[in-house]
Amino acid sequence: MQSFFEQVLFTSETWSLNVGQLLLSLLAVIICIATYRFIVKARWVTELYNKTTEEKTRLKQLRRILLFFLTTLAVYLTLRIIQLNQLFFEGYEFLTLGLLFEGILILQGARLLDWFITNTLIHKYYSQRDVVDKPRSRSEAVDMEKTGSKVVQYIVYAVALIVLFKNLNLDDFSLWSTAVGEDGNSRINFTVSNIMAAVLILLISRLVVWLTTQLFLYGIYKRRGVDKGSQFAFNQLLKYFIYFIAVFMALSQLGINMTLIWTGAAALLVGVGLGLQQTFNDFISGIVLLFERSTSVGDILEFGGNVGIVREIGLRASVIETRQNISMVVPNSKLVNDNVINWSHFSNRVRFDVSVGVAYGSDTELVKKIMIQVVKEHKDVLKYPTPFVRFMDFGDSSLNFTVYFFSRNFMFIEDVKSDIRFKIDAQFRASGVTIPFPQRDVWFKNPLDQA
Structure with missing residues (x-):
């Protein structure tokens, strides 16, 4: 029996195929086909994504992604079983047929994982939250859902690229190198792995912001009845704090000495501070607005002859939408130092x-x-x-x-x-009520003589 499986069907100078390899390859293909049919025909899948036109579109997308993934997996397993690993170019050992399909498989797996997280977790979460909480507008809920989906998508593909570069032995490839220090003996190497890790840190920080504000803090805001302006103010401060830490972690990952950064930043602030007094004034005013909450998102303001609703409060400037549907970018110092009428500060009437x-x-x-x-x-x-x-x-x-x-x-x-x-x-x-126009009766004390 063993001799039957070891019987050679095809041979060449560098590769041969026997019966056992052929049967295992066919078994791998059959398993991939059966897996595809099982998933797309599963009752929980059809019941979950076959109700509305949008969900049917998502189901078609799943079938297409799953088909590409399982097809690539079947080809990759077949190449591994029959031990066919053709080298494309001499001297480039990482450019082989097996590594090519391995890279495609990693990217297709990232697409599949992105679909499941986006549709099974994020979309379903917002759909259930919309039913319970009734958001102010459908577009607002869609925007929040898209933000979360894009963050997850970027992280999944970033991890996939890191794995792909590591498999191709390109993670230590140096893109740029520079000398640092007074003697120039120390060097900073910007490798592919360092850059991808720094990008991943920034993406994860964005995911942490989204998870904290949309999942954790959202429930606290709801239970305690926190108003929209206060929610926005706290979310902004939390976001800036997390991004600040993430930027320094990313710079550290790149091999940059943070002591030099702090020393240089202190010297730079002394020189730049005089030229950026107004910018720093706006920056401090933005922090005052977020903490003091004299002006919040959604408030109706009247200033400088304009009336508008506050759409966003940033650290330097705020965005106000006027009655003419025009977005005005107003420096925060104007809202703090100038006379501003807030029509909706204490009451909504x-x-x-x-x-x-x-x-x-x-x-x-x-x-x-x-x-x-x-x-x-x-x-x-x-x-x-x-x-x-x-x-x-x-x-x-x-x-x-x-x-x-x-x-x-x-x-x-x-x-x-x-x-x-x-x-x-x-x-x-x-x-029969008359609205008069201004009129005046003139009486002459000494009438004019008749002509």
Whole structure:
């Protein structure tokens, strides 16, 4: 029986194929085919990803990635079993047929792992969270999900490249070398492995930020009822702290002496500080905003004749979206030092008013009734506190009234006022109430002589 399996079917100068190798190769191919059919036909897969059009698209993507991976695996196992490892170029031992398919297999495995993490963990997590928490907008939830998916994707492919370079014996390949120190005897070598490790540290720091803010802190914020502005402020500070540590770890991984960095940074700050006073002022103001929270993300601000909503607070500048849908980048020092009106700092409702004058002799109770009725009928006016009218003054040409009302539509309150003015004018016309124009009667004490 052993002689049967060792029977040679094909031979050449450098390679031979026997029956046992052929049967093992066929067995490997059959196992890969059976694995593919088992996974794509599994009930838990079809039930999980065969409900909506989006999930069906994800299932098709899984089948395509799995097919490429198992096909590459079958070819790689076959090459290993039949011991076929053809060298492409003389002198380049790492460029062999086996290593080529091994590299392809690593990349396809990274794609498969990326798909499972993104769709089985991240997508399902956000889908369940959307059902429970009802995010402010679907686009917001999609953006958070895409951020997490991209971070995982970058890390998976970075690890795959590190493994690939190590298998190709390229991890110690020096890309650049430089002399350091006063005597020049010490050198820093930037190798492929050092650079990839530094990049991986930065990517992992980004993953740590995402996991901390979206998984760990999200539950704490929800249980304690922390407002969006406070969440953003703490998340920003945590992100800067983690990135700061990650950058120094990455530099250390590259072989850079951190003592020299600190010494150089101290000397540099002395010289640059005078030229960057405003930048440092904005930087400190950003920290003050994040801690003091006099201005938070989502607040409605009025400054310099502009009204807008705060979309982002950075360390140097903040992004404010105006009524014209224009993003303004405002230095943080402006929000700290200048006079800024925060309409939504303590409450999400603000009192506004619309003034109008009517002719002398008009029915003032009718005027009051019409103004209150018009305001109450507008969809953006709050029922409580109740709108009210004040008789402001006896003007030169009119009786002046002002109606006061509360609204949460800060950004487009001028449109609300315009609608109210249109409706008041129409109701006044229908009720015979006149809005006068300025007029003046001139009396002559000594009438002119008749000609």
